[in-house]
Amino acid sequence: MPASTSKEPQNVPLPQSPSPMNVSQLPSKRKGKEKQATGISQKRRVAPKSVDTLNTWNTSDVDLDWGWISLADPYTSKVPPVFTKDGSYFFSLVGPHIKIYSVATVQVVSTLSAPRSTSGDVSSDLLTCAILNPHNAFQLITGSLNGRIHIWDFLDANLLKTIDVSQPIYHLCAHEKHKDAVFVAVARPSKHKSKDDNAVVLRVSLKTAPASKQSSVQKSSEISPIGKTLFPTGLAFSASGEWLVATAGHKAYVTSLSSPNPQFTKYVSPERLCCLAFHPSEDYFATGDGKGNIRLWYCLNEQVNVKAVGVEKKTQTSSFHWHAHPVASLAFTSNGAYLLSGGEEAVLVMWQLETGKKEFVPRVGAPISTVSISKAGHEEEYLLGLADGTYLFISAASLKISRGYSRIRIDPSVVQSGASTSKITASPIVSHATTSTLILPSSHPSSLQIYSPTSSKFISELEVSPSNRVARKDEKALEPAKIELVVITSSGEWMATIDRREGDANSHGENYLKFWWWDRKAGFWILNTRIDRPHGLSKVTDIAFSPSQESASLLLVTTGEDNNIKTWSIRTSRDESASDFWAVRSTFSFRSQTPTCVSWAPDASLLAVSLGIYIVLYDPITCTSHRILTTPECPEVSSNFFVGTSGRYLAVVGGHDLALWDLVLQSVRWHYRCPSPIKTVLPLQDSFVVLLEAVTITYACIFSPLSSAPSRSLKLPFTLRGIASYTPTNFVGITKDWSVVVFGDNVSAISEEGSAARGIPTSSVPQARTLFQDIFGKSAFTPQTFTNRPSSAAISASSKVRSLFDGPSYYMPPLESLFDDVMDDFLKPRQVKMASISEDDADVGMDVDEPADVPPAVVRRKLVVNEEEMGMFVDLFKAHALKPKSHPQLPPARKATANGVSKPRTNGHSTPKKPSVKVSPNIIPQAPTSSSPLPATNGKKRKMVSD
Template identity: 50%
Template sequence: MAASNLQPHTIPLPQSPAKVKAPSKKGKGKARDPATAAPKRRVQVSQSEPSSPSWDWTSLTDSLVSNVAPTFTKDGSYFFSLVGASVRIYAVATGKVVSTLSIPRPTGYDASGDILTCAVLNPHNAFQLITGSVAGVLAVWDFLEGSLLQTVDISQTVQHMCVHENFKDTVFVTASRPGKKGVVDENGVVLRVSLKPPDAASQSTIQKSSEITPIGKVRLPTGLAFSPSGGWLVAIAGHKAYVASTASLRSGFTKYVSPERLTCIAFHPSEDYFATGDEKGSIRLWYCLDHLPIKPVGVEKKTQTTTMHWHAHPVASLAFTANGAYLLSGGEESVLVIWQLHTGKREFLPRIGSPIKTISVSKATTSGDEEYLLGLADATYAFVGAASLKVTRSYSRIKLDPTSVPNAPSTSKHSTAPLAVHSLTSTLILPSSHPAVSRREREDKPIEPCRIERVTISHSGDWMATIDIREGDENIHGESYLKIWRWDRKTGFWILNTRVDRPHGLEKITDVSLSPAPEGQPLLLVTAGGDKNVKTWRIRTTKNKSGPPEEFWVARSTSSLQKETPSHVSWSPDASLLAVTLPHRVVLFTPSTNLLRHSLALPECGAVNAAHFIGKAGRYLAVVGAIDLVLWDLVTQRVCWHHKSSSHIRALVSHPREDTFMILLSPSSEDRPKSRVAVFSVNSAQPTKTLSVPFGFRNVVWYPLAASSFSLVGITHDWKVVVLGDGIHAHVPKDEGTVSRELASHSAPYRRTLFQDIFGKSAFGEQALAASGSQSFASASISRPWTGREGAEVFEGAAYLMPPLEKLFEPLMSGFLKPRAAEDSALPSTVVDMDVDMEGDAPPTTLVGVDSRRTVDKEEMGAMIDLFKAHTLKAKAPVVMGGSGTKPNGLVNGKVNGVSSRVPSSAHKPNGVPTPSKVVVNNASESPALVNGKKRKKSLG
């Protein structure tokens, strides 16, 4: 790259806009002095913020993992999961989202705060779902048709909801009024809400309830449930369980005190007692419903409970099995505990893979056994068989949620997250969704997990470097690792190649980057650290006697930067320059020689945060400050222009093929985050366009999307992965089921019955389905290649429940053995090998095959029967004696007394019909002639 002897400190720079004085009318102002003023065509200062239309974006992940347990449909074919402001309907058999229920919003409506908090099935209509939200809206859905039937606004945040068949068109909720800045008030109330609107508002879109009756006040409610008989309503909040008799709701609650804060509740399916979990890991069974005082208002009581304890951390969820004999519990330990209530014994299903947040039980039906559905913190749904106590199947989705660990330092909205795009596989490198360690028992402070702070991938996609750190405390030493991984193209995995412990000593690593490595240049890695050094690393190759040469990374050079801590490093596109950002300047190095080429001091920027090369040629350098953006021309050694923004500049992303780039501006308010994206050209300080997106970002990088002028991928503040770009919806199709759709009766997920496992599917059912011209979504999605083990599960049942073996043989064999395809009938028959010594000058024999298209009449069939009777049942096979043995049917293998023996071709041919020892039907229209030879293979037909 061309360089000049002109140094940056000799170039006149414009003053900060805040210090520029207006020129006087006499023309004697300082700005008029040509010796101190920069040319206007070179420097442009802009403070204006144009209007910001919305930019196209689509989400690749879920924004939240709901704490609400999924609800099953009555037949167990589907379950409902709350995701943000929508309800997703999953097929149990396939795990796919078949429909999504979302309340229609007007254009420009911000639904980020309208989060769904609860959902229940209507006890009087099994095809209706009722949901509650933070916005205080109760919605009634017909999920079969995917239509919204009714919306009722109660103007209070709905936290929990329960229903019972004894109360028609009525729901019971715990609600709180919104506090300041969107914070929900701790003081709540239990309400009885009628879903019937008043006559005057029956035709309006959003209706009001005709009757809302308060039952009692609660503080920080965490659960609400009905007894199976409907005679008792129980709410848990803080250290108390609030019990009310539904026969006299106006009498209010009786309060029962718990020694620990309660976290979850579950009612026994048939008896009037309930179980609660607390924050210390204890489970209590409450038998207090039959001993309520006559006047319960304002009464706090203690009652005898049965306590069960295993969990070391708060119990996240509880659920009784359908028969009421077992209680399921789970939490942060990633272990499902099954309690046998009558004996107190327990069983464990460990190593689930992630903390358990919810537990749901699907009732056993005629088409399947009872199953437990576990909702995990990493957005995975795992099904556990009640009989085997094993995870039968699990459905995972992309999820980034470090907030699953309380008080984790990465939960800050200002913390960054590693993000990179792997070009070889077109995949994203994202941070792990949950830590691999749990907290210590009886300690509120979590164990700080080892996490990846930064990641970089080479342009070829063969190498990746990560920075792994773990903060230390009084008990654990801090850790810092530089890990370099190599992509194995055969296996499709990243393999750790080199690990460097504490590459910058006890100081933190501030940045890491791999060089572009054009053809013919070695690949280099650069790291910057808090020890005020910049280090480069290279690949070393050593010979290996027993195999191919071995490659690993070693330190190449270390450069000290005069007691200044570098914050950012950037490579030029041709890897000829390395820009290192210091607090108040940017220095340019030549990586091949480690020589300092230039030092750019930009007083108008103040503190400098980063510097990026712009364009395919890398002629320009964009220097980013807190609110300032300066473009420097490396060839002319001049400031092209200066842009001052009214918002904080969060990141800069350069276009890889054009001389354009974008800057990401932080949201103006943390309560309602809304970022702006400004796209710039190197020719002007004014952005070519300014766009807005309804969230803030932790990190954003370039995403190579075809036919899009600018496309990005980023991680938002609420740990959602989104793709942004011009016309992004046309290039990133949505997943099937992301919109509301009708669930027809024939589209129910197919589940095989025991009868079908034994005798197979009904041919009449398949023909009827084909005749209707429709195929269910589930049946099409669960079709898999034949493995030969489809009928093996039949033998897993008890022997006395199985049918006789003669009934099983034919259906199982038809499943194990693949029938011959129709086109195979035209192939020649299998040749039967019979080693016979032939005379050297024997004439070639031509076999005439039988045409399979010829119709066999009764006369010919009768002749065949007579032949069979004459030569098989009555005739005796002649015996030919030989020196070495005998052979029936007159055939002698081998030589007798040194003479080659064979049966004359005319032997045993009554009526001209041959009678070989083995009959092989040849379906070919023509048979090839046998080849002459001393010894050859003979085929009979």
């Protein structure tokens, strides 16, 4: 049906109309279901410019699954990471996967995936607990909700054994005192679960039953119950392995495994217990409760074995209190002197057990879920697992963050608290083409994060609205400002955000429009302009940038529940800075209708605004309406967008209906009706995609402007809460369970290091810092071999002599063997121009008997001594040696000590006698240099040779 128009177009350039469709080209008339499948209504076939309506749509028409990959899983581990025995790696449970991280780099090096169960329920495959095998440090034992215990060889990335307990496993522990057995806390398989007893602790033998040895999933040879509990929150062994403690509800269940028939003794807590930790050397444990209290329990004694039926005991405890919210995790330091705690406050608290004093590491970025102790190297570190999936290492010496790792930071418990699940704008997500990054909500509703899909790394976080990171005050949750809308220009230079906070009885509402400028040099977004209440106290319904590449002609359009449409442009300040800022350019409205959606034509010549039952086309320069479109097929228009690169067609969406306008022919080209409401429409180059959501599935129909029948019908195995264009043929979205996915045609998996299972060679274990590296520098870890004493040839060259000091001191030979050569290298003799020596004097000199094993490189040069020089030495000898009484006695020579042994210092040769030599009158007397003698290690004395 042609639409009614109120005004003809004025100077609106529109493309030429294609050739109209002939009636003879339409399918012949059919009956029943065949008529529904064609989508052609014979009543409206008389209009060659309008294709008819498809009234129904069947899910059986879906062709195939649409390709998709996951960029980040929504799972955040609540299980404390497990470190290897040498502290080089740690294991983190992420859904059904085990991610192995390197402690030195905090990067994923391998991923182990548990086999899926035959039930098909994905949630049952989640891993819930993990420990190292106390009898084999290279094996990891995990438990899952499908009731299976997996034993892994993580060095070879192999699954060694699977034992089926047939009950969901929540906690797992083991001790070297109990060989080939683990203790698990499982849910009881009962249809009518009692409120008092809905879990049980079992002792499971790791030995396989003979009947299931050949099966891939084996049965345990022995399973014996220990006792019943409430839903467990902790299960742990004492350091001695004698005591087993479980926490559940308001009770701590304690038993001694040394008794022939172990049974639980219940100790009552005033508050609900949340976590459990055992002291590393003494027999007492700590618990954290829902009110933020930490208690130390001293109940492990002979009274535990005294069984009193129906009696719940109390025992001596000591308590600490700082946390305002439940304690999420506890951990003792390796020496047992400190206790670490963390929770919702995003603060790590260190308690000194002897004095009760505490220290803090505040503002770690997100609520703390797990606390672990890293023992790699000589320095102890604390590993924090945050609620948004981030891992942080805290130095025990400086109490500062040393390094960390994070991918996409999403905390569903925080983001979902106030987000609407019915609107797609509840989780804004956009693609920044300039940097090939994604901008999406962070773990806090007031912040955005920048993530790189190509490198699979978290880049940075943008705090759009500064907010208090404390989750709640007392029991009432605080209402933070939430980012509702985000758009980026096609050039990637500007970004606009809308953040809003609802008002209450104690505070007024907030609504801000902020413009951000991309600093290419710094690689970060900088706040340029903030507009307070752009539409008063009313909510902003939609924003859109014009598709211009130049900032001078760039416009932003906003629509609000105050019935106004506003355009914003860039202006330049008149002061000396001449900086650019954004300001309102125009404000207009239409018949007191509330605008809900705005879209731009590809050439920015038209602006289409949805207002109730109308679609109004505006000139963005003059803000005058060109045409008013009404679509009876869509009684309530929710959104609109231009189709194709020419902008000839305009798609209108309202409820279950989709109509396509031909702006040249000024009529509805075709109409399509869906069985469920349309969630969103995604534009392609010359077509578009319509997304329909079922309960757990999203259906996608790809349309062409020329036909009302979808060219392809596809489906995705999830529902979406936020979508954005990623590439010309692909899209990125946030699913309802907070997983980030890329879907579309020709989607290829992103290769990420450590995303697959691979072995870990022992030679690739990174070296941790040691005390020697801190003392002697990084070169202390350079592989050097000093097994034997260096030879004379090795220490004669200056480069080799100096290189000896680059290594650790404990690798160096005795200093007495290096002194002469070191001094020769550092103290160079003065260069004196020597006179020519006649042939008669050429045979005068000092010969040295060099040892046979000394290379030519270390042979010393011969000295030429004239008669005048020798006479001076004779006079000196007579004056000081033959007449000692005329001079005071000289102090004895200082003894050199090397490696703790005192030895007399000698030159290595005997006292020379007066030789008969020929002298040259031009020779200047010189004292013998320190390079003349050979090291004493050669074991031979020098001999004076003359004619």
